[in-house]
Amino acid sequence: MLTSANLAAILPFPDLDPVAIWLGPVPVHWYGLAYVAGILLGWLYARRLIDNGKLWLNDTAPMTRQHLDDFILWAAIGIVLGGRIGYILFYDLGPVLNDPIRAIQINKGGMSFHGGLTGTTIAMFLFARRNKIPVWSMFDIVAAVAPIGLFFGRIANFVNGELWGRVTDVPWAMVFCSQHLVDANNGICPAGPDPRHPSQLYEAGIEGILLFLILFALCRWALALKKPGTVSGIFIIGYAFSRIFVEFFRQPDRQLGYLLETNWLTMGMVLSLPMVAIGLWAVIRAGRAATRQAA
Incomplete structure (x- = not known):
């Protein structure tokens, strides 16, 4: 239970319904609207x-423009x-192998950015080859707009009360416990009674707003x-550096916990480290290619 001291030190978590609207018997979730908003604004x-x-x-x-319009479907699928x-592969393989139907039960597991990046990269490569578009320029266009989708996705995570942060006593800590979350979890607050970092908002600010502004300036x-x-x-x-940074404040996935018997190393960090090397290679390769072309 929350103590009076806890209540005085934390910000209230908004009691937002994960369902934005109902279209008759069909619920439209904020998470789905976030994907639509990210793709639409990225496209514009x-x-x-x-x-x-x-x-x-x-x-x-x-x-x-026609190429871009055609690519939207490819991107969404990727x-x-x-x-x-x-x-499933990075965070939930064991439970899915034991219960294969879990693979399509999104309420029992979400989406992986690293997996989404891989799927989108494959879609970009195939689309570029099919339409004779320079692959690296195709990558650049999608990379420039990707932070928009990341921002809306993290906001949706916050609305859903998922991917919460580690326990803390900072003044802006939140107890991720609303009536909707309690009702959806058989009367139990999934994050417990302790105040936690709103790590979803940290990610929205760094991966979304800050990274977008950096790429905007570069372009x-x-x-x-x-x-x-x-x-x-x-x-x-x-993205790799921002994700590694936020992982120090984000609660690791329950089924994995911390890796290598540490109290800080997470799967998100491990998956992000190779991205630094890949990104450096891409930047160096681009510089060398520009030098050769100028010569």
């Missing part, structure tokens, strides 16, 4: 990047399938899109 921003030829190598965008499969003012692969590499590095 990507169109503006494509329309501005001065941002691109040889002052010509590598793809058309995000959803990759995210779900990645979550608009540093003209990084003229060096295909630079924006992709910076995005991967930026």
Whole structure:
């Protein structure tokens, strides 16, 4: 139970219903709306990047609006399938092997960013090859808009009261316990009575807003899109470092806990470390390719 001291030291968690609206008998969840908002706003921003030829190598965008419109379906499939499969492989493989139907029970497990990134990368590669679009420029366009989707996704995590942070006594700590969460968990508050870091909001601010502003500056003012692969590499590095940082405040997945008998190393950190090396390689490769072309 919460004590009076706890109540005085924490911020109230908003009692928001995970269902945004009902369309007759069909519930429309905030999480689904977050995906729609992220893809729609990302698509609009990507169109503006494509329309501005001065941002691109040889002052010509590598793809058309029609290409971008066609790619939306590919991206959605890559995000959803990759995210779900990645979550199962990285975080929930044992329970799914024991109960295969769990693989489609999203309420018993969510999506993995690393899996979604892998699925989207495969979709981008196949789409670019099919439509004769330079692969690295395709990667750059998606990387530039990806933080928009990350922002809305983390906000949806917060609304759902999931992926909460570690126990803390900071003034902005929250007890992730609302009436909707209690009702959905048989009268039990899933995060317990302790105040915790609102780590979902940390991720929304760093992975979403801050990373978007960095990539925006690179595209608009540093003209990084003229060096295909630079924006992709910076995005991967930026996400990896932000995820590793937030993992120090985020509660690890219950079925995995901390790794290697530590009280700090998590699966999110392990999966993010190789991304730093991949991102550095992409940036270096882009610089060398630009130097060769200039020569």
